[in-house]
Structures are given as structure tokens and as C-alpha cells.
Amino acid sequence: MRAAIPFMLLLLSGCTSMPITTMYKLVTLEPLELDPGQLQVAVRTDNNVVIGDNGVMMHWGYVSEDNSLTLDENYPVIVDRGTRPSSVLLDGIGNSEQLVIFSLRPEDTKSMRLFQSQVLAHQQQGGEGSGSFGLKFEQFCFIETPLAPIDTDMFLQTDSDEGFFVFVEDIDLLEPDCDRCEIKEVPLCDSSSAEGSAGS
Numbered sequence: 344m345r346a347a348i349p350f351m352l353l354l355l356s357g358c359t360s361m362p363i364t365t366m367y368k369l370v371t372l373e374p375l376e377l378d379p380g381q382l383q384v385a386v387r388t389d390n391n392v393v394i395g396d397n398g399v400m401m402h403w404g405y406v407s408e409d410n411s412l413t414l415d416e417n418y419p420v421i422v423d424r425g426t427r428p429s430s431v432l433l434d435g436i437g438n439s440e441q442l443v444i445f446s447l448r449p450e451d452t453k454s455m456r457l458f459q460s461q462v463l464a465h466q467q468q469g470g471e472g473s474g475s476f477g478l479k480f481e482q483f484c485f486i487e488t489p490l491a492p493i494d495t496d497m498f499l500q501t502d503s504d505e506g507f508f509v510f511v512e513d514i515d516l517l518e519p520d521c522d523r524c525e526i527k528e529v530p531l532c533d534s535s536s537a538e539g540s541a542g543s
Contacts, residue, residue, distance in 0.1 A: 407472035420445035
């Protein structure tokens, strides 16, 4: 029986709040047994935000103890308009909020399966190491200059039968760096981005 691989969770999306139930779920997650085709991310945010393809980055990494194997994979997810929002995603959504669901590209699904097979092969040969997983906002913009904090929730699905669960809550898109706590320059959308908003 193979040993579980310790995976470090990377909170790559600024000042956030993570439920204890989510921490437990992620600690007990078996990354090598996941079906990458079932991985999905959902973002619930204000209608003033435009976030589309490549708006969220998914990270998977692995480093062996002897440094013989180092993997650092980053997958920009794309909007999945074919997934029907579940009750978990719609619970408590406001009239001024939207929901955007993302999935891996087919080629990134294959790449992640290769990642899993490489780590598994290393482990089967007696190797040990640790992994990392994280999600972060990569690209987004505002239709109008926001006058107040934009709190955003991010959800994760690792198994389609189990559905989505809260990954992190209350991400302030105007304050992405907790160490500096500085408000970055507000990215405003051009007309084409605003018209192509992917919110549902």
C-alpha cells in the first residue's frame, strides 16, 4: 500500500478565509487518485467584475526529498458554460453577483495525468517527497471603478459525484497581498472585455 503524499496548500489569492471543513477535506485529499477531467473551479463575485478564460490559475507541484524529481505545473483554466450551477454555488448569491465556472483544457487534463503518473512512478520506486496545490486569480478587470471592497468566493470540485465545496471565502480583489496590504492599480476593462463578460 503506497503512503499518502503530503501536499502543501498554497493560498495564492490574497486575504482570504478558509472554512475548517475545507482544510480537513484538502488535508485528506489524494491528489494521485483524482480524475483531472472532473476538476472544476467556480468563482462567485460582483457583476462589476469580468473574469474569463485564463482568469484563474491552478497550480500543482511536487519535489522529491532527494531532488531527483521536481515538477511545477500551472494550468490556466477556461470558462465552462456547459456546467449547470449546483445549489451549493447558488446558495446566498446576491442580485448583483454572478457565477463563473471553469474547467481544465483537454491538453492540460492530459498534462495533469502525466504529472500524476510521474509522481506515482517515483513513489513506487521507494521515493518520497511533498507536493503543493493552489489557485490564484490571474486575469480580471472591472467594468467600472469599484467604490468598495469586492469580496469574492472561490469553490473547488475534485469529484463530480461530491460536487463543489467552498475553497476560500471573502477574497478582496482590491487587496491581493496581505503582506503589504496595499491596494493595487485597479484594472478597468476595455469595451470588448466588458461586452464579453462570462458571468452566468
